[in-house]
Amino acid sequence: QQQVKQSPQSLIVQKGGISIINCAYENTAFDYFPWYQQFPGKGPALLIAIRPDVSEKKEGRFTISFNKSAKQFSLHIMDSQPGDSATYFCAACLGFGMTGTASKLTFGTGTRLQVTL
Amino acid sequence: NAGVTQTPKFQVLKTGQSMTLQCAQDMNHEYMSWYRQDPGMGLRLIHYSVGAGITDQGEVPNGYNVSRSTTEDFPLRLLSAAPSQTSVYFCASSYSGHPGLAGSSDTQYFGPGTRLTVL
Numbered sequence: 001q002q003q004v005k006q007s008p009q010s011l012i013v014q015k016g017g018i019s020i021i022n023c024a025y026e027n028t029a030f031d032y033f034p035w036y037q038q039f040p041g042k043g044p045a046l047l048i049a050i051r052p053d054v055s056e057k058k059e060g061r062f063t064i065s066f067n068k069s070a071k072q073f074s075l076h077i078m079d080s081q082p083g084d085s086a087t088y089f090c091a092a093c094l095g096f097g098m099t100g101t102a103s104k105l106t107f108g109t110g111t112r113l114q115v116t117l
Numbered sequence: 118n119a120g121v122t123q124t125p126k127f128q129v130l131k132t133g134q135s136m137t138l139q140c141a142q143d144m145n146h147e148y149m150s151w152y153r154q155d156p157g158m159g160l161r162l163i164h165y166s167v168g169a170g171i172t173d174q175g176e177v178p179n180g181y182n183v184s185r186s187t188t189e190d191f192p193l194r195l196l197s198a199a200p201s202q203t204s205v206y207f208c209a210s211s212y213s214g215h216p217g218l219a220g221s222s223d224t225q226y227f228g229p230g231t232r233l234t235v236l
Contacts, residue, residue, distance in 0.1 A: 006159075034216050043121075043207050043227025044160065046216050089159055093215070103215045104175065107159030 003027055004092050006108030013115050019077040021111045023090035026071065032093035032103060035064065035075050038110075039086045047088070048075070080115045087112045119143050123208050123228035130198040130235045138193040138231050140208030146226075148214035149191040150175070151183065153204040154230075160207065166191055167214055198235045206231045 006023045013019045023033075034049035050057045050064040050073065057064045063076040077084055087110045093103040124139045142149065150165035152175075162175030166185040180202060182194040191210075195202060211225040 004159075032215070041229070043209070043230055045227065046224040049216060091159075105160075105162060105216075106176070107161070109157055109159045 003106045004090060004108045006090050006111060008111060009109070010112040011114070013077075013080045013113065015080065015082060015115055015117050017080050017115075019075075019080045019084065019113055019115070021075045021088050021090070021113070022072065023074065023092075023108050024070075024072045025092050025106075027092070027094070027106075028071070029094060030092035030106075031095070033064070033066065033073050034091050034093070034105070035062075036089040036091065036107075037086050038089065044089060077113075080113075082115045082117060085113055085115050121208055121210050121226050121228035123206075123231050125231060126229065127232050128234070130195070130233065132198060132200060132235060134195075134198050136195050136198065138195075138206055138208075138233070140191045140193065140228060141189050142191075142208075142210040142226070143189065144210060144212075144226065145188060146210035146212055147188065148212070149185070149208065149210045151181070151191070151193045152207045152209065153177065153202075154207060155204050163193065163206075195233075200235045202233065203235045204233060206233060 004025050035047045036044035037047045038044040048059050048062045061078045066073045089110050090108040091105045121142045147168045151163040152160040154160045161177045164183040166172045172183050207230050208228040209225050216225045
C-alpha cells in the first residue's frame with residue numbers, strides 16, 4: 001500500500017523554468033511533510049519541509065504548497081538550474097516532535113528531474 | 118567532522134550468508150536510523166534508535182537486526198541474506214529525531230549508502 005503517491009516519475013525542464021512535483025497522501029494522521037533531494041551516488045538531503053497548519057512555505061527558489069483538504073502537497077522549483085538536476089522525494093511523517101521517539105517517515109517513489117540548458 | 122560514514126560501499130553475498138553493515142557518526146547525534154532504497158519504491162525505514170541501548174522497528178524490519186551500544190555506531194545485521202534484500206542501504210542520523218524540528222540546521226544526515234547484492 002503506497003501511502004504517499006508522487007508524480008511525475010520523471011521531469012525535464014528548461015533552464016529558468018518552473019519545476020513542479022506533486023504528492024498525495026492518504027493518512028490524515030501525518031503531521032509533517034519534508035522534501036528530500038538526492039544526487040546520484042549520494043544519500044538524500046533534507047531540502048524543505050512544511051507543517052499541515054501552513055499552506056505555503058518558501059525558501060529561496062523552493063516552495064512547498066500544501067492543500068490539507070485535498071491531502072496534496074507540491075514542490076515548486078523556480079528558475080530551475082542544471083545544478084537542480086537530481087531525484088526529489090516527498091515524505092510524510094507520523095509522530096513529528098514527540099519526545100523520546102523519532103518521526104516515522106513514509107517516502108514517495110521519487111521524481112527524477114533533469115534541467116536542460 | 119566526517120559526518121555519517123558507512124562501510125562497505127559495495128557488497129555481494131550469497132543467499133543464506135550473514136553480514137553486518139557498519140554505520141558511524143561523529144556529530145554526537147542521539148537519533149540514528151537505517152533505510153533501504155529500492156527502484157520505484159522510495160526509501161523505507163528498517164530500524165531506528167533514539168539513543169544508546171534503545172532501538173525500535175521501522176516499516177520493514179524482518180530479516181534485519183540492530184543494536185546501539187554506543188552513541189556513535191549503529192550496525193545493521195543481515196541474519197540470513199535473501200535476494201529480496203538486494204538494495205541500497207542508507208544510514209542516517211539527526212539531532213532531534215524530527216527533521217527540522219529544532220530549526221533549519223536540525224537536519225537528517227544520510228551516509229553515502231551501501232549497495233548490496235544477494236545472489
